[in-house]
Amino acid sequence: MEKYWQIEKVNFKYNAALHILVCIIILGLAPVLMGVANLGKQDSAKVLEMYVALIGIVMLTPVFLPEQAKEIRDLTASKYMKSAYVYAVRFVGNSAALAVFLILFVAMLKNNHCEFPVIPYFLGTYVEMLFMGGLGLFFYGLCDNLVIGYMMPIMYYIAAIGSGSKFLKFFYPFSMVRGSYTEKWALAAAGILFIIGGIALRCRRK
Amino acid sequence: MSTTIKIRNLNQYYGKKQALKDVNLTIETGMFGLLGRNGAGKTTLMKVLSTLLPKSEGDVTVCGRNVEQAQSVRKIVGYLPQEFSMYPNMTVYEAMDYLGVLSGLKKSQRKQRIPQLLHRVNLQDDTRKKVKALSGGMKRRLGIAQAILHNPKVLIVDEPTAGLDPEERVRFRNLLCEIAEKRIVILSTHIVGDIEATCENIAVLDEGEMIYRGTVGGLIQMAEGKVYSAEISKRELELLKKNYIVTSMLTLGNNVMVRFLAEEPPFASAQLCEAGVEDAYMYLMQAERGESACLDSYL
Amino acid sequence: MFGQLFIKEIRQTVKSLIYWLVVLVLVLDFSSQLGKLEIMPEPKKGQEEYGVHYSKDKDVIIESTLGALLEEYYRESYSTYPIGFYKSVTLSDMETRKLEEIIKEATGLDGREEVDRAIDDWYAGQEQDSEQMVMAGSMKYKPTDELSYDKFVELMEEADDILGGGSKYGAAKRKQNAVVPMTYEDALEEYQALIKKDKLSGGYARLFSDYMVIFLGIVPVFLAVTRILRDRRAQVQELIYTRKSSSIVIVGSRFLAMLVMLLIPVLVISVIPLAQCIEYGSTAGVTVDFFAFVKYCFGWLVPTIMTALAVGMFLTELTDTALAVLVQGAWWFVSVFSSMQDIRGGMYGWNLIPRHNTELNWSEYHDGFSQLMANRIFYVALALVLVALTIVIYSQKRKGRMQIRGKILANRESKL
Numbered sequence: 008m009e010k011y012w013q014i015e016k017v018n019f020k021y022n023a024a025l026h027i028l029v030c031i032i033i034l035g036l037a038p039v040l041m042g043v044a045n046l047g048k049q050d051s052a053k054v055l056e057m058y059v060a061l062i063g064i065v066m067l068t069p070v071f072l073p074e075q076a077k078e079i080r081d082l083t084a085s086k087y088m089k090s091a092y093v094y095a096v097r098f099v100g101n102s103a104a105l106a107v108f109l110i111l112f113v114a115m116l117k118n119n120h121c122e123f124p125v126i127p128y129f130l131g132t133y134v135e136m137l138f139m140g141g142l143g144l145f146f147y148g149l150c151d152n153l154v155i156g157y158m159m160p161i162m163y164y165i166a167a168i169g170s171g172s173k174f175l176k177f178f179y180p181f182s183m184v185r186g187s188y189t190e191k192w193a194l195a196a197a198g199i200l201f202i203i204g205g206i207a208l209r210c211r212r213k
Numbered sequence: 214m215s216t217t218i219k220i221r222n223l224n225q226y227y228g229k230k231q232a233l234k235d236v237n238l239t240i241e242t243g244m245f246g247l248l249g250r251n252g253a254g255k256t257t258l259m260k261v262l263s264t265l266l267p268k269s270e271g272d273v274t275v276c277g278r279n280v281e282q283a284q285s286v287r288k289i290v291g292y293l294p295q296e297f298s299m300y301p302n303m304t305v306y307e308a309m310d311y312l313g314v315l316s317g318l319k320k321s322q323r324k325q326r327i328p329q330l331l332h333r334v335n336l337q338d339d340t341r342k343k344v345k346a347l348s349g350g351m352k353r354r355l356g357i358a359q360a361i362l363h364n365p366k367v368l369i370v371d372e373p374t375a376g377l378d379p380e381e382r383v384r385f386r387n388l389l390c391e392i393a394e395k396r397i398v399i400l401s402t403h404i405v406g407d408i409e410a411t412c413e414n415i416a417v418l419d420e421g422e423m424i425y426r427g428t429v430g431g432l433i434q435m436a437e438g439k440v441y442s443a444e445i446s447k448r449e450l451e452l453l454k455k456n457y458i459v460t461s462m463l464t465l466g467n468n469v470m471v472r473f474l475a476e477e478p479p480f481a482s483a484q485l486c487e488a489g490v491e492d493a494y495m496y497l498m499q500a501e502r503g504e505s506a507c508l509d510s511y512l
Numbered sequence: 513m514f515g516q517l518f519i520k521e522i523r524q525t526v527k528s529l530i531y532w533l534v535v536l537v538l539v540l541d542f543s544s545q546l547g548k549l550e551i552m553p554e555p556k557k558g559q560e561e562y563g564v565h566y567s568k569d570k571d572v573i574i575e576s577t578l579g580a581l582l583e584e585y586y587r588e589s590y591s592t593y594p595i596g597f598y599k600s601v602t603l604s605d606m607e608t609r610k611l612e613e614i615i616k617e618a619t620g621l622d623g624r625e626e627v628d629r630a631i632d633d634w635y636a637g638q639e640q641d642s643e644q645m646v647m648a649g650s651m652k653y654k655p656t657d658e659l660s661y662d663k664f665v666e667l668m669e670e671a672d673d674i675l676g677g678g679s680k681y682g683a684a685k686r687k688q689n690a691v692v693p694m695t696y697e698d699a700l701e702e703y704q705a706l707i708k709k710d711k712l713s714g715g716y717a718r719l720f721s722d723y724m725v726i727f728l729g730i731v732p733v734f735l736a737v738t739r740i741l742r743d744r745r746a747q748v749q750e751l752i753y754t755r756k757s758s759s760i761v762i763v764g765s766r767f768l769a770m771l772v773m774l775l776i777p778v779l780v781i782s783v784i785p786l787a788q789c790i791e792y793g794s795t796a797g798v799t800v801d802f803f804a805f806v807k808y809c810f811g812w813l814v815p816t817i818m819t820a821l822a823v824g825m826f827l828t829e830l831t832d833t834a835l836a837v838l839v840q841g842a843w844w845f846v847s848v849f850s851s852m853q854d855i856r857g858g859m860y861g862w863n864l865i866p867r868h869n870t871e872l873n874w875s876e877y878h879d880g881f882s883q884l885m886a887n888r889i890f891y892v893a894l895a896l897v898l899v900a901l902t903i904v905i906y907s908q909k910r911k912g913r914m915q916i917r918g919k920i921l922a923n924r925e926s927k928l
Contacts, residue, residue: 040597040846041597042597042599042600045600050597050598054597057597076745150529152530154734154738154741154834155533157734157834158533161730161837162537162727165730166540166541169541169545169726170545263754264910265754265912266911266912267911267912267913283910284756284758287754287756290754296747297751298746298748298751299746300748301746302527312752314517314757315752315757316755316757317757
């Protein structure tokens with residue numbers, strides 16, 4: 008167990024710290040850009056689904072970044088610990104950070120007298136974060152290109168805003184705004200598949 | 214038009230760390246070797262010459278052109294970095310062509326010179342191979358071909374033979390010697406054998422200071438009469454190592470054949486040998502550190 | 513030299529995976545939004561409805577905007593959309609007093625009591641003739657006789673500033689406050705403008721640009737970041753640095769190659785709606801402007817593409833990271849959401865992503881044309897400045913300066 012903790016400590020110090028800072032900036036700007044007080048169900052959902060969930064892309068996509076250079080990847084791959092474990096530990100650590108951010112943000116909204124069901128909104132937003140971030144992680148693993156990793160979830164986001172649920176159907180990410188949670192199950196399933204698939208693809212790439 | 218490189222009072226800093234200390238050097242046509250251990254400042258000096266680093270203090274001219282006029286220097290300098298790499302998806306020919314364009318060669322010149330050069334470095338059958346499919350030696354050869362593509366007056370090669378097998382290494386040295394017939398070729402290395410086989414003039418850097426400049430012969434002369442060999446038992450070896458600098462050893466059963474440096478004849482069974490570049494280099498490095506090659510008399 | 517390098521850069525772009533992903537995104541964007549384009553038929557008399565539009569009648573604008581102001585003042589809560597997200601604003605006492613002065617100057621109503629009475633009167637009146645209630649809840653209020661339209665605009669801008677922007681009193685919303693149903697005559701007029709002024713294809717080229725510019729406000733950055741980072745990944749930076757070519761040629765050829773390669777798919781896709789316009793024109797006997805799409809691609813889209821590319825090149829060359837994706841993403845987010853309230857055109861402002869989400873509304877396009885031109889010229893200039901800065905950074909890096917990952921900084925940092 009100690010060794011996994013050590014991996015996460017290194018991840019936190021050299022990889023995640025910068026991305027955590029970006030998340031803090033994004034969330035810190037929220038009160039400037041939009042209302043975070045006295046919001047109704049719909050407006051709360053909009054803030055969470057269309058804005059806060061974006062930090063999922065920031066935190067989860069760059070999980071493979073430390074081994075971007077081929078030489079480093081070869082070196083770490085030659086070690087006893089499987090790369091998949093290293094990636095999994097980082098993923099768990101980063102998604103825990105996401106959960107903490109989301110808890111704090113939701114608590115802040117509640118404290119500011121926003122009206123919404125806490126647990127469903129928390130889970131719905133968290134699932135969307137995993138889906139968006141998983142999409143990025145998957146394409147990063149598939150194409151070995153961080154920029155493509157960022158591009159895919161961003162394109163998905165824009166498509167969701169542009170064409171709405173018409174084309175994305177069950178994978179429409181902003182369903183809570185309309186009071187529906189069924190899409191979240193599909194997003195959760197797809198998100199988990201993306202994450203597992205992305206890590207598997209990355210480990211196979213030599 | 215001048216055909217020499219002149220370096221006057223060059224000082225170079227990385228932040229507070231001084232990487233080169235008051236270096237003075239004139240380099241003429243032919244092979245020139247820069248010797249020194251890792252971190253001695255060889256790469257820094259080469260980067261200043263190839264305009265990759267701004268010089269901090271001093272005067273540096275390459276064939277009469279000041280290195281501060283980067284564009285004019287780039288026209289006449291070819292550079293092969295320590296780690297030569299190229300876009301992995303390009304073919305050998307495409308890579309040459311791309312770098313040729315960047316060097317300002319016209320299409321006709323490229324069409325003529327690229328096949329010639331690839332032939333010269335023995336890559337003529339691999340023109341359509343992707344860069345990522347090349348072996349280490351092939352990559353190095355491609356590296357040298359690209360560096361002389363624009364027919365530069367000066368060729369700067371950083372650690373050219375690192376990672377090459379012995380056969381490749383010999384071939385590569387010969388190639389550099391051919392190239393050096395009409396131009397200045399500066400090569401840096403910490404492999405003494407490279408220098409021995411190719412260079413007439415050398416400079417030795419240590420911690421940013423130039424501790425020797427002159428011919429290879431001159432360097433050897435410094436160690437002349439100070440190199441001995443002896444066959445000793447393994448038990449004695451530890452004691453010998455403590456007191457002398459051992460430049461090579463060979464195990465022969467229970468005994469060891471050692472080659473070492475000593476200011477005066479050490480013991481009866483030791484035989485005086487002809488000094489080689491490696492011996493001389495080791496001698497120089499030790500002398501520079503203020504340690505005498507011979508600390509105590511033995512026995 | 514420039515030309516040959518330009519061609520080599522184009523080849524590199526064609527061979528890169530990210531380029532084809534960008535093309536795919538543009539194709540999907542087009543086919544999902546305009547794939548089933550229906551050319552608008554001439555409106556006929558006796559249709560049930562002709563849609564709505566924003567009245568240009570200044571009295572209607574003034575009365576409905578002042579009505580909204582009184583209602584919000586009455587509730588002591590103001591709805592704003594600074595970047596498209598709802599934000600409720602509560603004012604401090606001092607700000608409320610400033611707003612009261614504005615209300616007094618515009619309506620003559622002095623203080624809370626008088627406003628309360630006016631609101632009560634309005635609702636009482638509404639209940640009496642409730643059958644005529646067209647727009648439920650939207651109050652109208654007549655201004656003082658002395659209030660000129662210019663003064664009204666000035667006062668409302670002031671109110672918008674007090675509320676932090678995005679309020680019902682800003683330019684975009686003022687217009688929307690005066691939404692009225694279209695009559696047959698209005699609809700016919702719009703249609704006539706489409707046929708005569710826009711020669712049909714102009715209107716559709718604008719709509720095409722509207723859908724394209726959303727994606728082109730961000731996808732170029734991915735291409736640019738990938739191109740610059742490729743040098744670092746392949747470790748060819750030093751090799752290229754020592755070549756003879758000037759930094760202007762190297763950076764310039766990359767920029768131009770990416771710009772051209774982004775423009776090509778856009779122009780190719782635009783042939784489809786152009787063909788539809790030509791086909792419709794030939795059956796309906798309408799003269800069509802064949803070059804409308806090309807004009808709009810260059811005038812409307814190129815400045816945005818250039819800016820996103822230049823941001824990508826500049827920040828990547830400066831930091832050697834994918835920071836540009838974050839910056840351009842944020843810029844895109846703010847640009848798109850802040851214009852979300854009004855995407856029907858006319859309100860182009862200084863937005864990087866100017867919207868005009870209809871083939872109609874030529875008149876507002878015409879009114880906003882000089883602003884649009886200024887906007888587009890500004891972004892071309894901004895892009896060129898960023899490219900110039902990129903060239904400066906590149907040539908400094910070639911000489912060993914400004915290398916964030918270099919040894920000079922590494923040694924400095926360790927000394928801190």
